[in-house]
Amino acid sequence: MNANIHGSNLILKTVLEVRDLTVSYGKVEALSNANIKVGEGQIVTVIGPNGAGKTTMLSAIMGLLESRGKVDFDGTIEGVPVVERMVARGMNLVPEKRELFGEMTVEDNLVLGAFQRHRSGHRDHAQTMEEVYQLFPRLKERRSQLAGTLSGGERQMLAVGRALMAKPKLLMLDEPSLGLAPLIVREIFRIISELRRRGVSILLVEQNARAALQVADYAYVLETGEIAMEGPARQLADDPRVIEAYLGLGGKHQEMLST
Amino acid sequence: MDFQIAMLLGQDGITNGAIYALLALALVLVFAVTRVIFIPQGEFVSYGALTLVMIQAGAIPATVWLLLGAGLLAAALDVRLALRAGQPGRLVRLLGWYVAYPLALVALLYTLPVKDFPMAAQILFALAVVVPMGPLMYRLIYQPIAAAPVLVLLIVSVAVHVAMVGLGLLFFGAEGSRTPPFSEARFEMGPVMVSGQTIWVVVSSLVLIVALYQFFERTLYGKALRATAINRVGARLMGISPALAGRLTFFLAALIGALSGVLIAPITTIYYDTGFLIGLKGFVAAIVGGLASYPMAAAGALLVGLLEAFSSFWASAHKEVIVFTLIIPVLLWRSLRGRHVEEEE
Numbered sequence: 001m002n003a004n005i006h007g008s009n010l011i012l013k014t015v016l017e018v019r020d021l022t023v024s025y026g027k028v029e030a031l032s033n034a035n036i037k038v039g040e041g042q043i044v045t046v047i048g049p050n051g052a053g054k055t056t057m058l059s060a061i062m063g064l065l066e067s068r069g070k071v072d073f074d075g076t077i078e079g080v081p082v083v084e085r086m087v088a089r090g091m092n093l094v095p096e097k098r099e100l101f102g103e104m105t106v107e108d109n110l111v112l113g114a115f116q117r118h119r120s121g122h123r124d125h126a127q128t129m130e131e132v133y134q135l136f137p138r139l140k141e142r143r144s145q146l147a148g149t150l151s152g153g154e155r156q157m158l159a160v161g162r163a164l165m166a167k168p169k170l171l172m173l174d175e176p177s178l179g180l181a182p183l184i185v186r187e188i189f190r191i192i193s194e195l196r197r198r199g200v201s202i203l204l205v206e207q208n209a210r211a212a213l214q215v216a217d218y219a220y221v222l223e224t225g226e227i228a229m230e231g232p233a234r235q236l237a238d239d240p241r242v243i244e245a246y247l248g249l250g251g252k253h254q255e256m257l258s259t
Numbered sequence: 260m261d262f263q264i265a266m267l268l269g270q271d272g273i274t275n276g277a278i279y280a281l282l283a284l285a286l287v288l289v290f291a292v293t294r295v296i297f298i299p300q301g302e303f304v305s306y307g308a309l310t311l312v313m314i315q316a317g318a319i320p321a322t323v324w325l326l327l328g329a330g331l332l333a334a335a336l337d338v339r340l341a342l343r344a345g346q347p348g349r350l351v352r353l354l355g356w357y358v359a360y361p362l363a364l365v366a367l368l369y370t371l372p373v374k375d376f377p378m379a380a381q382i383l384f385a386l387a388v389v390v391p392m393g394p395l396m397y398r399l400i401y402q403p404i405a406a407a408p409v410l411v412l413l414i415v416s417v418a419v420h421v422a423m424v425g426l427g428l429l430f431f432g433a434e435g436s437r438t439p440p441f442s443e444a445r446f447e448m449g450p451v452m453v454s455g456q457t458i459w460v461v462v463s464s465l466v467l468i469v470a471l472y473q474f475f476e477r478t479l480y481g482k483a484l485r486a487t488a489i490n491r492v493g494a495r496l497m498g499i500s501p502a503l504a505g506r507l508t509f510f511l512a513a514l515i516g517a518l519s520g521v522l523i524a525p526i527t528t529i530y531y532d533t534g535f536l537i538g539l540k541g542f543v544a545a546i547v548g549g550l551a552s553y554p555m556a557a558a559g560a561l562l563v564g565l566l567e568a569f570s571s572f573w574a575s576a577h578k579e580v581i582v583f584t585l586i587i588p589v590l591l592w593r594s595l596r597g598r599h600v601e602e603e604e
Contacts, residue, residue: 064492087498099493101486111479112486116498118479166498 012039014072015170015201016061016091021069023053023060030056031225033069038170038203043196045204045212045233047246048222054205055096057222058172061203062086062093074169087116090169096178098159102148106139109147109158113165125165132161135191153184160191164200171195172203177211189215209246213237221246266451268568274457274526275540276564277464278519282541283548283556284471285515290550291488292508293501294409295401298416301538302423303389303516305531308524309427310517311385312436317374319365321430323388327361329395334358337398357395364388378441382521386514393513394506401509402502420535427531435533440525460522467518468557471511484508540567540582547589559589 016038023031031053038044046054060067063081071078073091101109110132114125133140136157142150147158156176163171173192177185189211195202206212212233213219219236221229229236236242282300289297306322313320334357341349364387367373373384400419404411442455475481487494487504495501519537520529527533540563547559563582570581 062496064495083495084498084500084503087496093496095492095496099490099496101489101493103489104482104485108482112482112494112497112499115479115483119498162497 012042014038015040015042015074016203017072018057018061019070019072021057021060021067021071023056023065023067029225031060031067034222034225034227036203036220036227036230038201039217040201041196041199042218043192043202043204043216044218044220045206045216046220046222047206047209047212048228049245050207051224052222053225054222055174056225058093058095058174058203058205062091062172064093084116087166088120090166091172092163092166092168092170093172094159094163094174094176096174098155100147100155100158100162102146104147105144106147106150106158107143109162110139110165113162117166122167128165128167132164135164135194136161153180153187156180156184156188157191160188164195168200170201170203172205174205175207176204177206177208185211209242210237213242213247263450264572266449268572269565270451270453270457272565272568273561274460274564275523275567276561277461278523278537279541279544279563280557280560281464281467281515281519282538283544283560284468284553285512286538286542286545287548287550287553287556288484289508289512290545292484293397293401293405293412293505295412296409296416296550297512298413298420298538298542299396299423300512300516300541301534301536302420302427303393303513303534304520304523304537305427305431305529305534306392306423307385307389307517307520308438308529308533309431309436309520309531310389311382311438311521311524312529313431314368314373314381314384315378315438319368320385320388322392323361323365323368325426325430326388326392326395327358327365329392329399330357330361333395333398360391378439385521386517389517390510390513393509393511393516396513397505397509398502402505405501405505424532424535427534431531433531435528435530436524437528438521438524456525460526463518463522467515480507536579540564543583543586543589546586546593549593 014037016036018034018036021031021034022029034057036044036046046057048054056065059065061071061081063083063086066080071081073086074089076089078086101112104112107129110129111125114128118125138154139157139161142154147155150158160173160176176188176192180188185208192202192204193215204212204216213236214233216233219231219233220227221236221242229239229242231239237247282304286297286300289295289300310320310322334354337353337357338350341347341353368384373381396419400415401412404415440454440456441459444455446453446455446458475485483494483497483499484504484507486497487499487501491501494504516534516538520534523529523537541560544560544563545556547562548554548556563585566585567578567582571578574581
């Protein structure tokens with residue numbers, strides 16, 4: 001089962017396998033027995049409405065929230081993930097709130113992205129930074145500016161760039177398009193596809209279902225803390241229930257923007 | 260008051276102000292990174308100074324036993340954790356730092372004629388004994404309650420302070436001591452005589468402040484500490500663990516405290532509980548900076564130093580009262596301004 005993931009014909013290695021992940025806030029279960037899988041080099045998306053538990057799920061996988069269940073990342077099972085350990089093992093989260101270091105320069109933010117790599121003896125952050133600058137030329141222009149003075153799109157680019165500085169095996173993106181202008185959203189999704197081309201596996205949480213389904217290989221629909229549907233992204237995009245709930249009709253304009 | 264006395268008092272004020280500035284910086288740093296209001300900061304001053312006194316007297320400084328005890332305790336905790344997490348590779352490093360290092364220090368202090376060493380070497384020994392207590396204190400006391408509210412951390416800080424003063428009395432006795440000055444030189448600057456020790460204090464403080472600035476601006480670990488102060492969650496997502504940041508911060512705080520003690524030991528008599536008052540004045544300076552701004556804290560420290568010096572001339576019985584009263588207008592001003600900001604938001 002590990003080898004042949006998501007029924008595709010390609011033989012893929014699993015990077016992340018989450019089994020029966022449950023998160024409770026007090027007595028309320030925000031996430032119940034979620035099972036998801038991400039194969040190497042894949043983009044997997046989790047879509048769903050506000051408050052469905054998407055952010056909760058990412059936070060729990062990363063270890064920011066306490067959870068029950070099993071997180072099998074890169075071949076090792078973590079009973080209770082601890083953030084710093086997950087980062088050291090190659091998992092990176094770009095949170096919804098970006099969590100940038102506002103009073104520090106763009107360049108310092110990026111340098112800190114490589115902190116864990118530097119600690120474990122990889123002193124190649126100058127080269128990685130060049131790669132990030134290639135991906136986001138805008139960041140290079142703003143390198144000595146304080147992160148707090150950037151525009152929304154630039155902040156998102158910096159948050160993604162900072163995560164890439166750690167050269168992650170798995171990049172988890174929480175609502176990367178949130179609060180951004182349509183053209184910037186398009187740019188962000190272009191970069192997400194570009195990252196896959198470079199071999200980064202991505203777990204993408206999105207409310208912008210149309211754009212997410214277009215870029216992803218496989219998708220899950222999360223509703224009120226439970227996985228309601230799953231399937232290859234193309235298939236889900238044609239599913240009438242998904243169309244009705246998340247895509248709507250006649251979204252030609254949006255479709256154009258999200259390609 | 261004539262000009263000469265004013266110059267003398269000014270010199271006194273600047274010397275003390277330099278020390279308060281160092282302590283204020285340490286307090287701001289500790290609060291920004293760990294949210295701990297570090298009352299025991301002053302204890303490192305007296306521990307540093309009195310450990311040096313014991314070394315110079317040819318005794319084994321009692322603080323080294325505290326270091327060993329704390330090290331053993333931390334080793335017991337962390338070795339258990341490492342075994343449970345299945346990382347036996349960390350054991351060697353843990354035992355090395357927590358147990359082997361204090362033991363080696365004890366062995367060196369017993370075998371070497373440290374009493375006859377040059378003063379610089381004696382100071383290094385004193386720092387080697389006192390400074391590691393900082394990170395150990397974080398590991399044993401603050402790390403287990405790192406997520407607690409600021410108030411709880413403050414209460415714990417008071418408890419640690421009281422415990423350290425008590426241990427200080429046990430280690431060093433009730434007698435006060437002084438150390439010989441670093442240099443006997445005296446300089447004539449116009450009508451005023453400036454002692455070599457004053458210059459040592461001011462120059463060392465400046466060097467330390469510049470070094471700290473460089474550390475925070477240029478090095479990865481310095482940036483990591485700043486990042487933790489700015490955004491804790493963001494820092495964790497970069498793999499900067501709060502425990503690492505806390506230990507590093509407490510290391511710096513202990514270093515600053517112990518070094519301050521060593522610097523002022525030739526100027527004032529240090530008792531086992533002197534550090535508290537010195538630390539409190541650093542705290543007043545830090546409050547001037549709102550526990551957030553380093554330059555404001557340094558300016559506040561200079562103000563506290565000068566105020567203390569001049570009030571000791573005019574109203575020496577009330578000099579502490581005058582210095583600590585400074586907090587009231589500062590807090591008033593801060594809270595009035597603070598409300599204004601809230602309204603704006």
